[in-house]
Amino acid sequence: DPLFKIGNEVSIKLGYVNNLRDMILGKIKDVQVSFPASGASTLRVSGLDFLDEVLRGRAKKTYPLEEASYRDAVDAIAGASKLQSKIDPIPDKQPKIFIRKGDAFKPFMDDLARRLDFKFYTRGRTLHFHKRIAQSGIVTLTWGKNLIQFTPHISLNHQLTKVEVRGYNPTTKEPIVGVATSGDIEKTESGGTSGSDMLQAAKTERVKVITNRPVFTKAEAEKIAKAELNKANAALVSGEGSCIGLPGLRPDDYVELNGLGKRFSGKYQVASVTHTFNNSGYITSFNLKRNSSNEPA
Missing domain, CATH: 3.55.50.30 (Phage tail protein beta-alpha-beta fold)
Incomplete structure (x- = not known):
């Protein structure tokens, strides 16, 4: 069918009657056909948006x-x-x-x-x-109601306590150093405990030093250090879950999970989203993360 020719533009909308949302506008990049020994043949079409x-x-x-x-x-x-x-x-x-x-x-x-x-x-x-705007697009999901399932876990594997960005000013011949520490982490949960806090409570230091990135001012070095620290500590708590179909849910949105106990209830950032239509209906699956825990260090 020429409709599914590689390179053709495709627009996908999802949602409910009289409330469809634009999900993606892009181009078809891959077409796969399956002819099984029994049953009907299937066509799989993959594509990418204009990013x-x-x-x-x-x-x-x-x-x-x-x-x-x-x-x-x-x-x-x-x-x-x-x-x-x-x-x-x-x-x-x-x-x-x-x-x-x-x-x-x-x-x-x-x-x-x-x-x-x-x-x-x-x-x-x-x-x-x-x-990067914190906690935009918050959706509330409650286990036992509209949250079907959620599997969280906590890990200190990639957490850092400090980031240093080091550069050199060729005009003044002086070094440029920007530093970010645990106090620069923009916590998902106000008053929560970050991975950096947990490491320091255990008297453990993990420092990342960046020397291969050109910087021109101390303020710029500090901004890069802060961004790198927040990126490294973004997934102290992560998890996979699913809910009834939510066409408006996008990566970088925030969700509020309820009914999971003090440790795992609260706000999370959406890392990825998969929307699925099948014989069971419309399901939205997601991966979530947050950089703080609702427990003391």
């Missing part, structure tokens, strides 16, 4: 951004990927930047997001570059 254009893109020319802003750089990448852009305000004082011909867009965008503590994603044909 793939950014992740795989490379500059076809050198952009004259030596005196330009970070915003100009993101606009240039969106334009090269044939996308519109929607960008949060960015401070004016920034180091000189540029994109050379042949440079990959993904590491450039990753580095920019780390420097500013931003995130980037696409919705339809628009590239979004936004500040």
